[in-house]
Amino acid sequence: MSGRLRAAPGLDLDFVRFGDGGGPAVTVLGGVHGDEMEGVLAAYRVADLLASTPVRGTVTVLPRANPPALAAGTRHGDGDANLARLFPGDPGGGLSERIAHTIATALIDPCDLLIDLHSAGRRYRMPPMCGFGAGRTLGGRPLLDAARATPFPYLWAHASVAPGRSVSHADALGKPWAYFESGGGGALREADIDLYAQGVLRLLEVAGAAEPVSFAGPPPARQVVVTGGDGNTDTGVLFGSAGVFVSSVAAGDTVAAGQTIGAVYDDGGQCAEVVRADASGVVMMLRHDLRVTPGEVAAIIAGEDGRAA
Template sequence: MTAAWREHRLPTGPGGAGIDVHELDSGASGPTVVILGGVHGNEVGGILAAARLTRLPLPLRAGRVRVVPVTHEAAYEADSRVGPGDGLNLARVFPGAAGGSATERLAHLVTEQLLRTADVLVDLHTSSPDTDMPLFAGCLDDGSDAADRAVRLALAFGAPAVWTHGVLGPGRTLTVARDLGIPAIYAESPVGGVLDERYLDAYVSGVRRVLADLAMLPDETAPGATVPVWVHGDGDVDMFSQVAVGGMFHAEVALMDRVEAGQLVGTVVDTRARVLEHVHAAASGHVVTLRRAAHVRPGTPVAGIAAARPARLGLPSDSLVPSGALR
């Protein structure tokens, strides 16, 4: 017997704003897993992947899954990273405020109605249209019990890369999850703003693997990357190479390339094909963000580097850890 998806709407208040929640309940005890897409309204890959999950007859055998394909509806309608009314980035205002602006009220609704009753959070993002990130699953890794469980789920997701963070900035969904003591992972992928079947499939399969790891689904999804590249860092701006001059950025490296500090990562050229600037890696590690749109202004970040994960728990230092190693 496969349970059926049900849909209901949670409003932030009078006026129609809110979220549509798709719920699949196994009828058996088990974890409540919340899956969010579209926290950034222009990150369509996460939206469609989440929506596709709600079309699947998942043979859920424990717990329940709550999926919100479009968490920030107004931003989706505006094809924007931020709310069109208040200009706020939903992923920077959690846990939100009941009496705040539209985006803050939305964060409050998600926190109170979804995250507070969740046992696990999966937040599906993508790159922005002008800057690429590789396909990876990320999470907090601060030594807490919830973070250790999140690391395990990030590995179970099966992406070719895992990015763990020692600390989280304020206002994110993962920050609320940390404060609530629940494991949370997020996903990113390249070509933001474009629907690419490879990444849609990776997201749907990744969530299924997470649910299988939680013993909520049978273990029948094809295995993901068993030897992910594992980087660790906090997205510190010191690790981002910025250009000093305006022009067109031309990358000399690819996402996830291993680079050494000072290595050439690209050039800024002008409309006469003259090289105005050589841009160098600010640190040693792997290329985890790379400017895709050529046009740059002075100060535009063009390449972010994350260091290979340091040794922990007796695991090798350069990240070659099979999925399930922390079980």
């Protein structure tokens, strides 16, 4: 069933719903940020797969959660508002606040599981990963077990999340949640979109909301579980100088505290700053866009906790 939510005058959010409401309710979001097309395309792919998959509960897929930002091709929407910092929104606020309110009340409040599909966008790189609420359960099992059922090589367990995100709204309501990240750099990879679609179907299976679906290819040989931080991409190792950033590590690399992860060069070709890891762990996000300014995020590093699947 196709449906439409009126977020504001002249702005509708189009969704697709599967199932008859007889089991768990799951919401899948894509396109919260306008420069993250992986989630949009993966959400459409999930909808295509669900059209031929027996659904035991109700699965609602919203591929384009932030139409203004997607139309502009930018991370933020109206007035440079970050939709992922505005949940649960405000029905009397600005356009992005109204979008957040509509999604929160119509799709997150009634769901039993939230899956939000993101990516590193144009300015960063991330390894393929599934982030989730460490203290939540799904299908009677720890959410970590459900995350291990996905094909992602990196699993990020969050003990808490900063307010304003879709997943933090779900967390405040005591609901299980997960989000996916990958790629970035302004490029799309077919393998990432496939990972997202497979990951969603695996979580639906664990939740008891859909019948198992077979996918070609083996599961990842090793899954690395990382902890620490809340996945907030506005915090991490910060640049102290302006210039051009040259990285010396890649997203997904393991680094030691104090290790050089890159350098900033000024327009004269001189090194203005050596950027170092603020902790030991895995590089979960790394700056890709070469022009940087002080205060922008260079990298996010999360600690590996040794629970490799």
